[in-house]
Amino acid sequence: MGSFILRIIINAAALWVASWILPGLEISSSAASEAVAERGVTEGTDAVGLVLAYLFIGAIFGIVNAFVRPLVRFLALPLTILTLGLFTIIINAxxxxxxxxxxSYTPVEFTIDSFFWTAVLAAIIISLVxxxxxxxxGARKR
Structure with missing residues (x-):
């Protein structure tokens, strides 16, 4: 359980770095924005909401990588071998x-401007981070 939480934190940090570098990548929380507008809450609460939004998207990304990615990697194995592993970047994107x-079905939205350039560059940045x-x-599996 601890390694899963650590993985979520690493995913959230990687998503933050990618959204900081790439202008076409954005995470926004509509529920947190409405709550701040209604209550007139201070800036610190908005920052906490943004951190929680990144952690939430990091959890979704971790679940997608745990369940969907292995199947896609297996099905794309011939193409990955043919491209000497470069197709893995497209799979990550x-x-x-x-x-x-x-x-898009949750209160926290993660938007990508364009599939090819923004998603591919974000996949490279997230992989490196x-x-x-x-x-x-402590981040390694035991």
């Missing part, structure tokens, strides 16, 4: 796009 589609964060002590 598709998992991001699937996460975006799933989040996740790889670096996985090297941190």
């Amino acid at each position: 598709a998992m991001l796009y699937l996460t975006s589609w799933i989040s 996740s790889m670096v964060a996985s090297v941190l002590p």
